Amino acid sequence: MDALWSAALIVASPGGLTLLVAGSALALVMGILPGLSSTEAMIIALPFTFALGLNDSMILMSAIYAAAFVGGALTSILFGVPGSSTNLVTQLDGYPLHRQGRTLYAVAAAAGASVVGGLLSLALVVALLPVMGPLSLLFGPAEWFAFVLLGLVVLAFSGSGSVLAGLVAAGLGLLMSTIGLSVITGAPRFTFGVTDLWGGIPIVAAFVGIYPLAEAFGMALRDGPGAAAAPPDATGPAFGAATGAGQIGAGQIGEGLRDTLRHVHAWSLGSLVAWIVGVIPGVGGVLANFLGYALVRETARDRSRFGQGDVRGVIASEAANNASAGGALVPTLALGIPGSLNTAILLGVFMINGIEPGANVFAGNLEVTWVILISSAVATVLASVVVLAAGWRLLAAIVAVPPVIVAPVVVFLGCLAVLLARGNPFDLVFAGAMGALGLACKRYGFSRISVVIALMLGGLVESSYFQALAIGRGAHGVFFASVTAQAIWACIGLTVLLHLLRVRAARRGRLEGLARRGADDV
Amino acid sequence: MSDRLQRYEAILAALALAAVAALFAYAAGGLRGDAGRFPQLVGGITAALALAEALARALAARAYGAPPRSPRAVRWRAALLLAWFAGTLAGLYLLGVVAGTALCAAVYFRLFAGLRLLPALAGGATLAAFFYLGFGLMAGFRLHPGTLPLPWL
Numbered sequence: 203m204d205a206l207w208s209a210a211l212i213v214a215s216p217g218g219l220t221l222l223v224a225g226s227a228l229a230l231v232m233g234i235l236p237g238l239s240s241t242e243a244m245i246i247a248l249p250f251t252f253a254l255g256l257n258d259s260m261i262l263m264s265a266i267y268a269a270a271f272v273g274g275a276l277t278s279i280l281f282g283v284p285g286s287s288t289n290l291v292t293q294l295d296g297y298p299l300h301r302q303g304r305t306l307y308a309v310a311a312a313a314g315a316s317v318v319g320g321l322l323s324l325a326l327v328v329a330l331l332p333v334m335g336p337l338s339l340l341f342g343p344a345e346w347f348a349f350v351l352l353g354l355v356v357l358a359f360s361g362s363g364s365v366l367a368g369l370v371a372a373g374l375g376l377l378m379s380t381i382g383l384s385v386i387t388g389a390p391r392f393t394f395g396v397t398d399l400w401g402g403i404p405i406v407a408a409f410v411g412i413y414p415l416a417e418a419f420g421m422a423l424r425d426g427p428g429a430a431a432a433p434p435d436a437t438g439p440a441f442g443a444a445t446g447a448g449q450i451g452a453g454q455i456g457e458g459l460r461d462t463l464r465h466v467h468a469w470s471l472g473s474l475v476a477w478i479v480g481v482i483p484g485v486g487g488v489l490a491n492f493l494g495y496a497l498v499r500e501t502a503r504d505r506s507r508f509g510q511g512d513v514r515g516v517i518a519s520e521a522a523n524n525a526s527a528g529g530a531l532v533p534t535l536a537l538g539i540p541g542s543l544n545t546a547i548l549l550g551v552f553m554i555n556g557i558e559p560g561a562n563v564f565a566g567n568l569e570v571t572w573v574i575l576i577s578s579a580v581a582t583v584l585a586s587v588v589v590l591a592a593g594w595r596l597l598a599a600i601v602a603v604p605p606v607i608v609a610p611v612v613v614f615l616g617c618l619a620v621l622l623a624r625g626n627p628f629d630l631v632f633a634g635a636m637g638a639l640g641l642a643c644k645r646y647g648f649s650r651i652s653v654v655i656a657l658m659l660g661g662l663v664e665s666s667y668f669q670a671l672a673i674g675r676g677a678h679g680v681f682f683a684s685v686t687a688q689a690i691w692a693c694i695g696l697t698v699l700l701h702l703l704r705v706r707a708a709r710r711g712r713l714e715g716l717a718r719r720g721a722d723d724v
Numbered sequence: 725m726s727d728r729l730q731r732y733e734a735i736l737a738a739l740a741l742a743a744v745a746a747l748f749a750y751a752a753g754g755l756r757g758d759a760g761r762f763p764q765l766v767g768g769i770t771a772a773l774a775l776a777e778a779l780a781r782a783l784a785a786r787a788y789g790a791p792p793r794s795p796r797a798v799r800w801r802a803a804l805l806l807a808w809f810a811g812t813l814a815g816l817y818l819l820g821v822v823a824g825t826a827l828c829a830a831v832y833f834r835l836f837a838g839l840r841l842l843p844a845l846a847g848g849a850t851l852a853a854f855f856y857l858g859f860g861l862m863a864g865f866r867l868h869p870g871t872l873p874l875p876w877l
Binding site: 384 | 745757759776780829833859866
């Protein structure tokens, strides 16, 4: 309780509140801009954390982490373009609602569901806090090795691209993590005599290169000189009705919030499913968002209006993506293994402050854990209130700035983060190389998140591998010795099996389709 | 780039990754003690997976054909943007954060955002001033001054 009280005081201090508001505002802006997400927002904020302590850094980062989903929903509803990938299915019902002139109703439902989903998932994390310590004790080197492997395998199997490509990307990340001094013997590996390579690939340079640089490249390429800043339907009748009439707005907001609370099935099931998916390392919000929506749709009594402007779709989707954020915090806080790219950045901030990933992240930093949870909860509520109070005005102001102008700001802030992280200008070379790799991965369908997470956890995987072997006196049976390890390996096997079944079902469906077409031709 | 090469770009990418992974595994063989065991293991597995991916892509390319090529203008723009990226990183390294940002941002605004020369220069100067005031003066960071011995830096 002391840690909770102390964390609450830290967040409620003038400095803490300022950082909370600043982080939420930045996340809202980045969430609203199509193509940018909380990841880019967190990386943009990274340079500021070098001047802040661990607690203040966590307030800023957690606020961004939690608030970006809310901004993304606004773009999905108003333009039918997801603000970020985790708002992908919000547009399925949100955009039709906007076309029907019920924009603020949909926005209110999205904001309400975000708050409910976010707070519910954080409450689950808080409920689990007492068991997190004992849970982390179940993990020895063999279990850590298997758990990280599970994350990388699930990541490869759940992505939109090829499974092999996902595994290759993870392998590449693990290989890159071996550059520098060996964690086992201390001997330099793959350094070519360059002493700057002894420390390995700096994690900030990897983040900045692989994500924002590649995204900024896409933004600059997509929007040439004179590209229209106005989104497709921003001038349409529905937008006009929503923006012009305050009295309509108040009515629709109230109705949207009431309906959110009324559809308990949509937000509770969506949140729960997404939270569980979020707990699996590396899976993140996209799959959680989709699964939450799909399950609510499949279990609904009347499914006929889904996809045509059913508010339950908006509620399920938004509750799900906010809940997955809380779920992803569990492996991060309990084991020091990131549940998503954003929690990997959170963990990166820990590392910058000299705290290595592992069970100690939670056990040794209870106050920081509470700071993260409180900041995330307050930021979710704050962002939703801002969206409800001034969402469309905010949107109009933000979309007036074309992405082609935003792109260089992202690039330069990213480069600044790289330069400030270690004070070594040579890191720009790493960022450039990682940028090229990020672009290549994006173009040729190799998962970038797999590369980053594997790169970050490579040292842990290698040291766990050798520690486990040492414990087992060189016998590989040690990796399957404990019940925890066996359960994790079973999960890996189940993931592979489920994927094979899915492939088989898809192939059978395709063959049946071809056979039917052949019969029709005859 | 020829049509043939364009069609098989994705396969070549997978093959290139296989080669990189195999090189890691090969080079790890020369390391003493246990230092090379992990990269050898991961390098071997990754190379095999990348080869399988290349094969899968080759079969898919034969069955379904290749994605359409981008228009020539888009390819030129992408090449120019890549050159700007490389120039920006070099500019920041050589000229430092403030001068590098001012110059490279102005070039970007002129070439890619379609701004006239003066607004582009103003945009670059604004961004550089923001970094200098926000990070250099207010936050007290030592901004990288550049590696070129320029008298005004």
